Amino acid sequence: MTGTERYAEARERYAKIGVDTDAAIEKLKEIPVSLHCWQGDDVMGFDHDGPLTGGIQTTGDYPGKARTPKELMADIDKVLALAPGKKKLNLHASYAIFEDGEFADRDKLEPKHFKKWVEFAKERNMGLDFNPTFFSHDKVKDGLTLSSPDEETRRFWIGHGKACIRISEYFAKETGVPCVMNIWTGDGAKDIPADRLGPRVRYREAIEEILAEPHDPALVKPCVESKVFGIGVESYTVGSAEFALSFAAAHEGCLPLMDNGHYHPTEVVSDKIPALLAFFPEIALHITRPVRWDSDHVVLYDDETREMAKEIVRCDALERVDMALDYFDAGINRISAWVVGFRSWQKALLAALCTPHAELKKLQDAADWTALMVRQEEQKMMPFCDVWAEYCRRCGTSEDGWFEEVKRYEAQVLAKRTQEG
Numbered sequence: 222m223t224g225t226e227r228y229a230e231a232r233e234r235y236a237k238i239g240v241d242t243d244a245a246i247e248k249l250k251e252i253p254v255s256l257h258c259w260q261g262d263d264v265m266g267f268d269h270d271g272p273l274t275g276g277i278q279t280t281g282d283y284p285g286k287a288r289t290p291k292e293l294m295a296d297i298d299k300v301l302a303l304a305p306g307k308k309k310l311n312l313h314a315s316y317a318i319f320e321d322g323e324f325a326d327r328d329k330l331e332p333k334h335f336k337k338w339v340e341f342a343k344e345r346n347m348g349l350d351f352n353p354t355f356f357s358h359d360k361v362k363d364g365l366t367l368s369s370p371d372e373e374t375r376r377f378w379i380g381h382g383k384a385c386i387r388i389s390e391y392f393a394k395e396t397g398v399p400c401v402m403n404i405w406t407g408d409g410a411k412d413i414p415a416d417r418l419g420p421r422v423r424y425r426e427a428i429e430e431i432l433a434e435p436h437d438p439a440l441v442k443p444c445v446e447s448k449v450f451g452i453g454v455e456s457y458t459v460g461s462a463e464f465a466l467s468f469a470a471a472h473e474g475c476l477p478l479m480d481n482g483h484y485h486p487t488e489v490v491s492d493k494i495p496a497l498l499a500f501f502p503e504i505a506l507h508i509t510r511p512v513r514w515d516s517d518h519v520v521l522y523d524d525e526t527r528e529m530a531k532e533i534v535r536c537d538a539l540e541r542v543d544m545a546l547d548y549f550d551a552g553i554n555r556i557s558a559w560v561v562g563f564r565s566w567q568k569a570l571l572a573a574l575c576t577p578h579a580e581l582k583k584l585q586d587a588a589d590w591t592a593l594m595v596r597q598e599e600q601k602m603m604p605f606c607d608v609w610a611e612y613c614r615r616c617g618t619s620e621d622g623w624f625e626e627v628k629r630y631e632a633q634v635l636a637k638r639t640q641e642g
């Protein structure tokens with residue numbers, strides 16, 4: 222049987238349970254997912270020589286990481302070709318591209334420092350998302366940025382946030398796609414603090430100042446991302462879950478951003494998505510795979526990933542949730558890591574779109590938990606792989622063969638980078 226024949230059979234079986242797989246495929250093709258540039262170089266960026274610091278960490282030293290904008294862009298192009306689906310590109314401020322020996326510190330960044338990225342995105346018909354970089358910089362004082370008691374430190378980082386609002390608006394105007402701008406800092410304490418409120422009040426006021434930078438809310442969508450703890454910041458996190466959620470609730474136009482690596486291991490973001498959708502018109506996500514802690518492993522097609530996608534789809538919220546990937550594994554081929562993670566989230570969304578949610582909800586409302594269990598289990602045995610293969614074909618890629626291409630690229634391009642030192 223050919224792939225097309227297998228799909229025709231699968232389509233019929235899904236039709237019997239009330240699912241239109243063609244409609245599911247066409248829908249998913251229009252939904253953008255933000256691809257993070259930082260998987261390609263272990264979150265290093267181009268504006269500093271030092272290591273990654275500030276509460277996040279990559280582990281592993283697999284050869285071949287991108288060292289220049291040119292290399293990173295070439296790697297991203299490989300990923301775009303091998304990962305089916307609509308993309309936005311997610312940049313960090315530390316990926317500014319300086320030309321002819323010019324340099325601007327983070328508080329002095331301007332749109333022109335991202336011109337090359339804008340050209341890159343426009344040529345590929347992608348929108349851009351943005352993140353101020355509040356880490357890996359010598360102005361992080363005693364582990365603090367926006368919540369620092371030191372006025373000069375705080376002012377520097379507020380300046381950075383404001384510069385990023387202006388750059389985000391430039392992205393949106395250039396690409397014609399709104400820019401999601403996410404504020405995350407690693408601010409916190411390694412050991413038991415004596416004051417938990419002071420830093421939070423300063424943090425609130427600092428973010429308020431950043432958001433006061435003039436911008437068109439239809440073009441720039443600021444978010445605040447929470448966290449539970451970080452490496453070296455184990456005892457206290459200023460931007461905790463309650464802080465971020467309350468901030469977003471109290472400031473119109475600011476979205477709460479949930480990273481599913483940023484909660485206690487028994488909490489699940491799949492359950493938090495509908496809770497937030499009951500109140501917020503729009504929310505944002507960082508999709509990752511935490512293993513025992515915020516480890517940022519590559520996203521897989523696993524239970525919780527599928528459950529998160531299911532919640533977004535059955536809440537009819539694909540247009541209300543800004544979805545971005547956020548992981549960084551330095552221990553395996555980075556292109557492969559990117560592609561596996563992007564494909565996993567696409568699979569989860571497509572599988573969710575191929576689920577007869579209305580029928581299942583009816584069973585719940587009728588308190589027919591017996592039938593609900595049976596139907597949900599049956600769903601797992603549907604011929605989803607044939608629908609996935611069709612989706613890949615319609616996106617101009619294929620469900621298999623991509624890894625061989627990654628291996629070729631590794632031999633021809635990535636391995637040479639290592640030899641050159």
Ligand code: RNT
Pocket residue numbers: 259264276277352405446448480507515547
């Ligand atoms: C860190 C946060 C944050 C970063 C990126 C690089 O714990 O998840 O989103 O991963 O900004």
Ligand code: ZN
Pocket residue numbers: 446480507547
């Ligand atoms: Zn994140």
